[in-house]
Amino acid sequence: MNIDKKKNALTAAKRLEKRYPDAACSLEYKMDPWKLLVMARLSAQCTDARVNIVSKDLFAAYPDVYKMAEADVEDIEKLIFSCGLYKTKARDLSKMCRQLVENFDGKVPDNMKDLLSLSGVGRKIANLILGDVFDKGGIVADTHCIRISGKLGLTGSTNQTIVERELDKIVPKNMQTDFCHRLVMFGREVCTARSPKCKECFLCDICPSCEK
Ligand code: SF4
Structure with a gap:
């Protein structure tokens, strides 16, 4: 299937918005940027539910x-320990x-370069902070994002950095943060890793992997 990635990304983003109007980060950080930074670091190879506890x-x-x-x-x-x-x-x-x-007066920095200077912070966490806290957009290329973008044919890579770069080109900046949060919700509910529910999927017509 020959697809227009930009058009399909926009269509997917709009339909995801309709299905999940209240896109929100599943880490409960109470609007404190520092807490989000800490929780995002804890979430590596751990569920968000466990991190919240x-x-x-x-x-x-x-x-x-x-x-x-x-x-x-x-x-x-x-x-x-349990994380x-x-x-x-x-x-x-x-x-x-x-x-x-020592370097930032106790405040979470608002740019990629400074965020990446922090121990344990990679581009995924940095983009989460830039999008959720500073409203600057950013693709959070987590496991759901990488898997579902691949299914939708929006990227041909499973490399986190490449997926981020490719999606950054086709998902409008002002939609990126919510798009990624919604992919997590969609990945848990519909396009699950073990058995995607293609029969009930509202993206089937634009998905080259649809098995309906
Ligand atoms: S059609 Fe199937 S594979 Fe494609 S996004 Fe929907 S659930 Fe996933």
Whole structure:
């Protein structure tokens, strides 16, 4: 199937908006940018539901960036143990908080270069912050985004950086953040990894992978 990627991306974004009007990040960060940064780091190879649970105790112990910057790494480890990869994540969180305090006055930076200078922050997390916090757009190329974009023929790659770059060209900037949040919802409800529900899918007519 020869497809017009830009047109299909826009169609998909509009239909996803209709189906999921309240696009929201599934990490419950209470509009605190620093908390989103911490939770996004915790979410690697862990469910958002688990991160939301673990974060309650974590933020009760360390309510702000200054408190976490002073914390012993071992104490952070104990609180985030159930998220997996806890040693690496605790080390990153500790260093990231110290970097925020030392280099950015305790504030989360609003640009890609500075975000990438933080320990444990890659382009996926940086784009999440840029989009959700600073309203600058950004493709969050997570597992749902990569898988479903591939199914829809919007990208031929499974490489996170390439998918981000390709989608950035075809999804309008002002729709990118919500588009990615909605792909997560769609990936859990309809286009699931194990058995996509093509028969009930509202994107079937523009999807080269539709098996209806
Ligand atoms: S038609 Fe099937 S493969 Fe394509 S997006 Fe929908 S559920 Fe996924």
